[in-house]
Amino acid sequence: MIYETKVNDLAEEFGVHRNTIRNWINSGILPAQEGPGRRYLIQWEDYRRLCDKYGREPRFNPDPAAPEESPVTPRSQAATTPAPVRLDVKTRNLDISPGLADICLTCGSCAGACPISGVDELDPRKIVRMAFLGLEDELVTSSWPWKCTLCGKCEAVCPMNIEIVQLLRRIRAQSDRDNVPAAIRKGVVTCLEKGNNLGIPKDDFLALAREMGEELARTSCPGFVTPIDARGARLLVTINSKQPFVEPEAMTWWWKIFYAAGESWTISSEFWEGINWGLHAGDYGAMRTMVKRIIDNIERLNCTALLLPECGHAYYATRYALERWFPESLQQFKVYSVFDLLLEYLDQNRIRLDPASQTKLTTFHDSCNYGRHSLKSFGHGYFKEARILTRACCPHYVDLIPDQEENYCCGAGGGAWADHFEAERVFHGRVKARQISASGAKLVVTSCFNCRDQILYSLNREFNLHVEVQFLWELVANALIMPPAETTEARHV
Ligand code: SF4
Numbered sequence: 001m002i003y004e005t006k007v008n009d010l011a012e013e014f015g016v017h018r019n020t021i022r023n024w025i026n027s028g029i030l031p032a033q034e035g036p037g038r039r040y041l042i043q044w045e046d047y048r049r050l051c052d053k054y055g056r057e058p059r060f061n062p063d064p065a066a067p068e069e070s071p072v073t074p075r076s077q078a079a080t081t082p083a084p085v086r087l088d089v090k091t092r093n094l095d096i097s098p099g100l101a102d103i104c105l106t107c108g109s110c111a112g113a114c115p116i117s118g119v120d121e122l123d124p125r126k127i128v129r130m131a132f133l134g135l136e137d138e139l140v141t142s143s144w145p146w147k148c149t150l151c152g153k154c155e156a157v158c159p160m161n162i163e164i165v166q167l168l169r170r171i172r173a174q175s176d177r178d179n180v181p182a183a184i185r186k187g188v189v190t191c192l193e194k195g196n197n198l199g200i201p202k203d204d205f206l207a208l209a210r211e212m213g214e215e216l217a218r219t220s221c222p223g224f225v226t227p228i229d230a231r232g233a234r235l236l237v238t239i240n241s242k243q244p245f246v247e248p249e250a251m252t253w254w255w256k257i258f259y260a261a262g263e264s265w266t267i268s269s270e271f272w273e274g275i276n277w278g279l280h281a282g283d284y285g286a287m288r289t290m291v292k293r294i295i296d297n298i299e300r301l302n303c304t305a306l307l308l309p310e311c312g313h314a315y316y317a318t319r320y321a322l323e324r325w326f327p328e329s330l331q332q333f334k335v336y337s338v339f340d341l342l343l344e345y346l347d348q349n350r351i352r353l354d355p356a357s358q359t360k361l362t363t364f365h366d367s368c369n370y371g372r373h374s375l376k377s378f379g380h381g382y383f384k385e386a387r388i389l390t391r392a393c394c395p396h397y398v399d400l401i402p403d404q405e406e407n408y409c410c411g412a413g414g415g416a417w418a419d420h421f422e423a424e425r426v427f428h429g430r431v432k433a434r435q436i437s438a439s440g441a442k443l444v445v446t447s448c449f450n451c452r453d454q455i456l457y458s459l460n461r462e463f464n465l466h467v468e469v470q471f472l473w474e475l476v477a478n479a480l481i482m483p484p485a486e487t488t489e490a491r492h493v
């Protein structure tokens, strides 16, 4: 049986952009032949498989004479009755309270809010129920916890405040390491063995950091020298290994801000990595080790403050680890998120910004980790700060609807940007793409590498968004009104 349809009709049916349908066809996710009149011919089984994957009921029945399949198998027809599940909490690894069954209303609000619910039968309500019923093996061997971006949208709408993200993190942690997506597993192992996720040799990194500093001194910051292992500097700064690997100029946005603010700062020559994929992998031992290395660097270099790593997950992982395993260190040095530090510079007039450096209509995309998760775990989400800083550079500003605590994930969180579930990542991102498109914004500002990459490189292409995307610190660096050369030279030479 052949299903004949148009790309636009399929896009509407699955709630995605027509580019996504074309990508499914071109990549073989949806085998289809071109037919007459810009139509596609699809085998019924392939169409049915796609419907199953994305949790859609097929729009038509290939055999109108055949009765509709009943979604419920009558008891009398059930081939076998599953064995009863023993509710013995002591033998459970997921550490689920038996009271969960009474607390969860099975209302489905979580499933309704989840942008990926229904895909490959993933459903947060089902996950909660399975956890309670003790179906741990089924959960830890499934791909659901890895297709889920841990965005917490489900948790935010749960009327009973059930910690669904915490449950999903526990499922990741209990998973056999072979079940962890290969890219994430490799990143963790490489970081533990070589000091950074991408295995960049120390000499290469140092040479590049010095070279980028010399370039900055030539172009905009006279006298600038990259401060590596500067003992006694106030602020320790980590580096996201993606920067030296693929876009080294991105490191210099912060360096330019530090230069203008007259900051005393340094990078460590060892263990400078800011990324922490221990969080994504559910490997808390690795996460702790990576954060301990940062603490050791602060002590070795005698710094008194730490700029928490920039990327949303890395900020969250580092802050979480400091509070959980190294609470005494929070008495020894000050921690800044990127928002805290930029706002401090602005409030203390250490930097001046051109209020109209961007004339495009601009919006801000809230990272789940800086927003919802930070609010829940640390008592403060960085919503207001993001808008103050963005508006300080952009006179034409519009919010996404919904945003802040109710914001939708870009689709690339929880390691999804790195793992191999690309079709699911794009599908998840369709909601974010619609939000951006509806806002009319031409510039999206964000504070996370994965959000930036997903919107810039993936959603732009899939959904014809045509938007520019900048990091918050990139926006600020571009809006800087640089202080007179004599004052900065005096500070930095
Ligand atoms: S929203 Fe909360 S109470 Fe409702 S089904 Fe989901 S977990 Fe249960």
Ligand code: SF4
Pocket: 113, 114, 115, 116, 117, 123, 124, 147, 148, 149, 150, 151, 152, 153, 154, 155, 164, 165
């Ligand atoms: S993708 Fe987000 S909303 Fe869906 S289950 Fe995961 S955390 Fe919940």
